[in-house]
Amino acid sequence: MKIYLLLLLPWLPAFATAQQDKKLANKISYASSYELGILAGKAYTPFTARIIQGVRYQNYEAGIGVALDPYAFRSVPVFIHVAYHLYNGRNTPYAYGDAGISFPWNNGALPEKYTDPRSGQQGEDWHILHNGVYGEAGIGYKIMLNKRNAFIMNAGYSYKKFKYDEFVNIWNGNESIRIKQGYSFDYNRLVFRLGFTL
Amino acid sequence: MKKMHLHALAACLLIVCAIVLPGCVKDRGMKRTTVFVPVLKTTAEVRDAIKSDVPEDVSQPGKIYLYGKYIFLNELGKGVHIIDNSNPAAPVNKAFIHIPGNEDIAVKGNILYADCFTDLMAIDISNPEAVKLQSFVHNIFPERQYIFGYDMGANNVVTKWEARDTVMEIEVADGQGIWRNGNFYSPYYYVTDNMMYLASSFNGAKSDAVTMPNGKGGSMARFALMNNYLYTVSWSKLNVVNVTNSSAPEWNKTVDLANWGIETIFPFKEKLFIGSQMGMYIYDVSNPEAPVKQGTFEHVRTCDPVIADDDYAYVTLHAGTRCGENFNQLDVVDIKNLDAPQHVKTYPLTNPHGLSKDGNLLFICDGEDGLKVFNASNVTSIQQLAKIDMAPTYDVICYNGIAIVSAKDGLYQYDYSNSSNIRLLSKIVLKQQ
Structure with a gap:
């Protein structure tokens, strides 16, 4: 449920977009972007999407974003976004950086509890998922469609960490013992996106 | 027109990067687990060491054999307890025989038969507090040479397993740590020459x-x-x-x-x-x-x-x-x-x-x-x-x-x-x- 709330959160300010008039370039103004793209990693290349809501001031943008990141283990990163545009109010290259937390979104592939196949009753802990850090940095190009809206494309490097603990009963040659083993994954990807800003 | 060319160039650059560059990045996985390392003895050493030792606590009882006033109780994988049951209301743990890999026992006359991984031991128990190995049959249980794929060799036995906390790298590129077809592929256990990485879920x-x-x-x-x-x-x-x-x-x-x-x-x-x-x-x-x-x-x-x-x-x-x-x-x-x-x-x-x-x-x-x-x-x-x-x-x-x-x-x-x-x-x- 928390995951769905995270996904909905950035959309809320968008309802106010229509209410806003054009702002002068040197005033703080509302900014949002909606992007689709691919995460190109060593393993494979899934699609990704993200939404950023924030403010724009002169050549700078800052905001909060949420993304859907299906690479390796599906997760929902929530992050702080900052960007610097070379030019203000016209077509421009830009650079950006994101930093935040990646929330794993389990579809049952790593069950939380052991389940008795006969009774269906849940038993001891099995997997515990942990949030990991998330970061991204890249460059892009913004093509103004009108004075406010623009088409954007960007490319960058994206990193997310995924960790989980697994409890297993193992046979050590003489007896069965319960141990906790930890897994930690560093996923490094290149990201390419297209989108638009409001 | 010039702008259009610039936009097309930027788009082409992105597409080329998307195709070419992913090979430059690499995923990395680490696993922190417990590794069990076998402590080996030669079969000759084990045979020489078979004798009545001081009694030990019973922790994993296996098979039981009654003989005369004694209960012979297998301690799974470790040996045999000798319990004086002259008074069933007050049994006395008298001695322990260390027999690595022992799971089964039987007694005929004054001889205790016990498996020791691949071998069958014949142990004189006429004096349970001073037992003595009489003879053995080598490799009668050949399947016991392997423990979860670990090969002890014909002339070695595992006397115990030592636990060690270990961190190992996972080959994410092989599919481990990657979600595919609705499954997340966790690493499985594997065995090397001298270690047993046990991480398989039961x-x-x-x-x-x-x-x-x-x-x-x-x-x-x-x-x-x-x-x-x-x-x-x-x-x-x-x-x-x-x-x-x-x-x-x-x-x-x-x-x-x-x-x-x-x-x-x-x-x-x-x-x-x-x-x-x-x-x-x-x-x-x-x-x-x-x-x-x-x-x-x-x-x-x-x-x-x-x-x-x-x-x-x-x-x-x-x-x-x-x-x-x-x-x-x-x-x-x-x-x-x-x-x-x-x-x-x-x-x-x-x-x-x-x-x-x-x-x-x-x-x-x-x-x-x-x-x-x-x-x-x-x-x-x-x-x-x-x-x-x-x-x-x-x-x-x-x-x-x-x-x-x-x-x-x-x-x-x-x-x-x-x-x-x-x-x-x-x-x-x-x-x-």
């Missing part, structure tokens, strides 16, 4: 081998003595060992049972009743060196100890982690015609394991339900006489009015000379893990 269920102590002369033994022969069963084989000279056993032959999942053997009147996961097999040993299959009673795939008397065999089926089915019951089988055993009746139970019969009294270890005592004078109408609540029970031996019961928390002895007033005589408490 789905939360503890291995039967850990918690299923067994009993001599009862339903869960894998060694059976009959006259001058020792019969042992393994996964699919029956070994015939001539013990006419008790201290120098001779391995005569190995019979392929043509079935797998063999679990128990019960000797009765020149017959061997062999319990397997697929059924009960009756072998005739009129010629003790040449067992011949005489009858079969097949059933669903479960774990099944078996005992027998003149006319009937009693088979308990229980669902277990290794056994694959979900049946918990007692089957009574008419064996008056050994060539064609006939099913008589099934009685539902909770999770039956070992069983024992004395006269008309039938004792069944029914897992979480403790020990149950039945009147089996009429096999078509077996009546429960008593239910003794206790920790989960695994096996029982009835002898001379005393029932020795192995349970999860200890070894109990009950006096059943008055079946309407079965009373606890003593309990050897297990050392907590």
Whole structure:
């Protein structure tokens, strides 16, 4: 449920977009972007999407974003976004950086509890998922469609960490013992996106 | 126009990057786990070290063997406790024999037969407090050379496993740590030359081998003595060992049972009743060196100890982690015609394991339900006489009015000379893990 709330959160300010008039370039103004793209990693290349809501001031943008990141283990990163545009109010290259937390979104592939196949009753802990850090940095190009809206494309490097603990009963040659083993994954990807800003 | 060219150039650049650059990035996975490293001894060292040591706490009881005033109790994978049971109300733990890999025992005369991984040991126990190895049969259980794929070699044994916390790298590129087709691929266990990385999940269920102590002369033994022969069963084989000279056993032959999942053997009147996961097999040993299959009673795939008397065999089926089915019951089988055993009746139970019969009294270890005592004078109408609540029970031996019961928390002895007033005589408490 928390995951769905995270996904909905950035959309809320968008309802106010229509209410806003054009702002002068040197005033703080509302900014949002909606992007689709691919995460190109060593393993494979899934699609990704993200939404950023924030403010724009002169050549700078800052905001909060949420993304859907299906690479390796599906997760929902929530992050702080900052960007610097070379030019203000016209077509421009830009650079950006994101930093935040990646929330794993389990579809049952790593069950939380052991389940008795006969009774269906849940038993001891099995997997515990942990949030990991998330970061991204890249460059892009913004093509103004009108004075406010623009088409954007960007490319960058994206990193997310995924960790989980697994409890297993193992046979050590003489007896069965319960141990906790930890897994930690560093996923490094290149990201390419297209989108638009409001 | 110039702007359009710039936009097209930027788009092309992105596409080229998307195709070319992913090969430059690499995922990385780490696993923090417990690695068990075998501590090896040569078989010669182990044989030299077989002697009576100071008594040790019982922590993982295995098979039980009664001999004279002594109880020989297997400590799973480690050796044999010698317990002086002169007074069943106050048994005394007298000594411990270190036998790595020991799971099964039997006693003939003053000789204790015990497996030590691949070998069969013949140990003189005439003075239980100063036992002595008499001889051994090498490699009679060749399948025991491997533990989860770890090959000890023919001349080594694993005396213990040392746990070490370890961090290892995971090959994410091989698919581990990657979600595909709805599955997240976790690393599995693997074995190298000198280490055993154990990380395989048993789905939360503890291995039967850990918690299923067994009993001599009862339903869960894998060694059976009959006259001058020792019969042992393994996964699919029956070994015939001539013990006419008790201290120098001779391995005569190995019979392929043509079935797998063999679990128990019960000797009765020149017959061997062999319990397997697929059924009960009756072998005739009129010629003790040449067992011949005489009858079969097949059933669903479960774990099944078996005992027998003149006319009937009693088979308990229980669902277990290794056994694959979900049946918990007692089957009574008419064996008056050994060539064609006939099913008589099934009685539902909770999770039956070992069983024992004395006269008309039938004792069944029914897992979480403790020990149950039945009147089996009429096999078509077996009546429960008593239910003794206790920790989960695994096996029982009835002898001379005393029932020795192995349970999860200890070894109990009950006096059943008055079946309407079965009373606890003593309990050897297990050392907590």
